[in-house]
Amino acid sequence: MDGLASVSRQAGGEVVYVDFGRNKIYAITDESNEVLVFNNLAELAERLKPAVIVLDCLPGKQQNATAELAKTGIIFLRLKDLKKLSEERKNNGLRKSDENDVVMLKTLFRRNSDNFQPLNETSEELTVRALTELWVQEAFLKKVSKQARTNTSHPIATEIQKTHRRLVERLAEEIHRKALKLPLYRLAFEHLGLKGPVLAYLLSHDGWAFKTLNSDKLQVRYQLVPLRRRRSKRSRLLIMLANTAVLNNHPRYRPIFEKYMERSQGQKYAYWKAILRVARRILRDLHNLARNTQTPET
DSSP: OOGGGHHHHHHTSEEEEEEEOSSOEEEEETTOOOOEEESSHHHHHHHHOEEEEEESOOOGGGHHHHHHHHTTTOEEEEESOTHHHHHHHHHTTOOOOHHHHHHHHHHHHHHOGGGEEESOSSHHHHHHHHHHHHHHHHHHHHHHHHHHHHHOOOHHHHHHHHHHHHHHHHHHHHHHHHHTTSHHHHHIIIIIOOOSHHHHHHHHHHHHHHHHSOHHHHHHHTTOOTTOSSOOHHHHHHHHHHHHHHHTTOTTTHHHHHHHHHHTTTOTTHHHHHHHHHHHHHHHHHHHHHHHOSOOOO
């Protein structure tokens, strides 16, 4: 076992494989086949002293705890393709369970650690992930409170909506300040004129994809096809970013939108097809920045 797994040996600690259950954390170490159960990541770290924590994916509610542990030097590795875990389970004739999944995760890693990649490059990246997860939740509540205000004229409803809007705006400002420490976010801000919690969410959660996937695979990952009924969170957020750029008359992206609208007069869903065109351009520009660390061509 070499590659990424050797990091733990250099750090003098364990490789620990983790699967997140509904209320518990299931773990197995490199030196044992016993599945251990913990209440939280802090408890796991205190008992097992890991140098590397290997996981399939990171739930949103674990973002803060992960960010704190990353500050201590613990390295987090995630599975690149989640399908590999289900395929491994199926090949071994196992039913889906937290115990089985953490064992299969260990098997996959020991067989080929190249199937995994760092969850983050810096602890700041995990901090931004946690803040943007919070922003997504609060932005939804902000929308709900605004709708509630339209249904009642009571002054308390108005006060709630105004307070919520003010706090969400403060959170967005804090996210921007923290995200400027992420190289790719700073490049996007300086060279593309993009900023905000949506961009920070995409780059802190999915920065690896912009750096490693080619353009075609990115298109598939972000589901940028017209009239798709069900979209992933990342796809919806990228479309939100494109729509915001257009509504704010972004000098780079508004002309792309207008050019498409001129050619599509009278067509059904022309507006959202034009927004998708802008989203694809933003995706390409971010990809170019991530791969070349240069200003993309105009």
